[in-house]
Amino acid sequence: MSTAIINPADETVVAHVEFADREATDAAVARAVVAQRAWAALAPAARAAHLRAIADMVEAHVPELADLEVANAGHPIGQARGEAQAVADVLRYYAATPERLTGSQIPVAGGWDVTFCEPIGVVGVISPWNFPLPIAIWGVAPALAAGCAVILKPAEWTPLTSIRLGELAREAGLPEGVLTVLPGRGDVVGERLVSHPEVRKIVFTGSTATGRRVMAGCAENIKPVTLELGGKSANIVFADADLELAAASAPGGVFDNAGQDCCARSRILVEARVLDRFLELLEPAVRAVAVGDPRSETTEVGPLVAAAHRERVASFVDDESIVAFRGTCPEGPGFWYPPTVLLPPREHRTVHEEIFGPVVVVLPFEDEADAVALANDSIFGLSGSIWTRDVGRALRVSRGVQAGNLSVNSHSSVRFSTPFGGYKQSGIGRELGPDAPYAFTETKNVFLADS
Numbered sequence: 001m002s003t004a005i006i007n008p009a010d011e012t013v014v015a016h017v018e019f020a021d022r023e024a025t026d027a028a029v030a031r032a033v034v035a036q037r038a039w040a041a042l043a044p045a046a047r048a049a050h051l052r053a054i055a056d057m058v059e060a061h062v063p064e065l066a067d068l069e070v071a072n073a074g075h076p077i078g079q080a081r082g083e084a085q086a087v088a089d090v091l092r093y094y095a096a097t098p099e100r101l102t103g104s105q106i107p108v109a110g111g112w113d114v115t116f117c118e119p120i121g122v123v124g125v126i127s128p129w130n131f132p133l134p135i136a137i138w139g140v141a142p143a144l145a146a147g148c149a150v151i152l153k154p155a156e157w158t159p160l161t162s163i164r165l166g167e168l169a170r171e172a173g174l175p176e177g178v179l180t181v182l183p184g185r186g187d188v189v190g191e192r193l194v195s196h197p198e199v200r201k202i203v204f205t206g207s208t209a210t211g212r213r214v215m216a217g218c219a220e221n222i223k224p225v226t227l228e229l230g231g232k233s234a235n236i237v238f239a240d241a242d243l244e245l246a247a248a249s250a251p252g253g254v255f256d257n258a259g260q261d262c263c264a265r266s267r268i269l270v271e272a273r274v275l276d277r278f279l280e281l282l283e284p285a286v287r288a289v290a291v292g293d294p295r296s297e298t299t300e301v302g303p304l305v306a307a308a309h310r311e312r313v314a315s316f317v318d319d320e321s322i323v324a325f326r327g328t329c330p331e332g333p334g335f336w337y338p339p340t341v342l343l344p345p346r347e348h349r350t351v352h353e354e355i356f357g358p359v360v361v362v363l364p365f366e367d368e369a370d371a372v373a374l375a376n377d378s379i380f381g382l383s384g385s386i387w388t389r390d391v392g393r394a395l396r397v398s399r400g401v402q403a404g405n406l407s408v409n410s411h412s413s414v415r416f417s418t419p420f421g422g423y424k425q426s427g428i429g430r431e432l433g434p435d436a437p438y439a440f441t442e443t444k445n446v447f448l449a450d451s
């Protein structure tokens with residue numbers, strides 16, 4: 001079945017992609033099972049060399065991958081270049097790990113006990129459309145480093161850069177079947193990867209609703225699963241903060257990638273006594289966000305990914321009385337939506353549900369305890385920011401907020417050298433960081449009798 005891939009900035013057809021069916025998925029798994037045995041048998045240094053070779057190949061194709069993402073996902077060109085470069089960086093980071101996947105020796109009576117980190121086998125990586133390349137590589141690179149084979153299923157709307165990544169890996173000499181990119185529908189290819197007994201682990205990034213279904217499917221096979229799901233992260237601004245800096249950076253913290261970011265700081269909580277001043281500073285910053293043609297070097301925010309998604313985002317703002325102010329966006333073809341700031345009551349659905357678009361709510365709080373309670377009043381717990389000049393408060397609030405990734409006086413969320421993942425319905429498990437390859441191994445302990 002051939003599916004048209006649409007450019008979200010002008011609604012033209014960029015490409016047609018053949019989607020795999022269940023039979024093609026089973027065939028890919030069978031090839032991956034065979035390829036994984038040979039891959040795991042390679043010397044660790046040889047696996048590392050392969051990862052570095054793919055990184056070099058990707059780096060040489062950053063402009064091509066970036067152009068492809070601009071056309072497929074509508075990402076601004078500067079951002080798209082950064083995402084392609086991040087693939088090379090993550091591959092190089094994990095290229096250092098195959099030789100460091102050490103076990104341990106444990107003192108026991110009557111002999112010795114040693115542990116081995118054995119690759120788990122074939123891994124299914126199911127990725128979303130919001131950051132197609134970076135999120136894919138967070139699963140792919142450590143899994144390959146650990147000696148696993150990977151089948152990557154990109155999102156239906158944004159398969160092009162993942163397909164190209166698979167081709168580049170082959171051109172860089174990765175043996176066939178070690179990394180298979182299988183475009184297809186979630187309810188066909190995705191579900192089959194979840195249910196297939198020879199796929200031994202699932203790495204899923206996407207919505208909480210689908211993640212719940214994936215987890216239930218994995219339970220059928222007692223299959224380990226990592227879930228990186230939705231978010232409704234709080235950006236907490238205390239009265240003692242550098243308000244100018246907090247307001248100037250708040251739009252980037254939520255509107256980057258058109259708000260289609262699981263870590264978007266989509267709830268700005270402001271200490272009540274500085275709310276008016278903060279809004280005064282925020283309004284010009286929001287109106288200045290450059291929304292437009294993603295091919296332009298000066299564009300900061302592109303379109304939403306698809307017409308259906310724009311409809312969903314717009315459905316949250318059906319009551320103009322809660323709109324404080326908006327930025328601008330182009331008219332005409334393309335799935336545009338302006339940066340929008342809401343001042344809703346605390347119980348409004350925009351305060352609690354993930355919108356996944358360029359819409360932010362601003363809520364006042366009374367004191368530190370109220371700020372933490374408000375931040376935690378969510379089913380999600382992925383990221384968050386705390387703006388204050390008081391170091392003690394920064395640490396207290398960081399410890400109090402139930403989220404996996406927090407930043408103080410910053411909106412930085414993801415660094416590949418540190419663990420990333422969520423609390424509550426934002427997910428299970430952690431990706432990235434130095435230990436990530438261990439999550440793609442089984443620990444085997446072997447006892448050697450001394451007589």
Ligand code: NDP
Nearest residue numbers: 127128129155156185186190191206207210228229230262
């Ligand atoms: P979805 O959950 O709809 O899709 C994610 C992936 O799962 C896609 O590849 C999709 O395929 C696939 N899929 C859909 N149905 C099934 C199924 N039954 N079994 C297996 N796989 C399936 O999420 P979106 O693509 O809409 O992504 C947006 C969501 O992702 C947001 O809620 C966001 O917060 C979350 N997200 C979380 C991140 C995190 O790290 N915590 C990072 C990025 C996004 P198809 O495209 O064919 O539907």
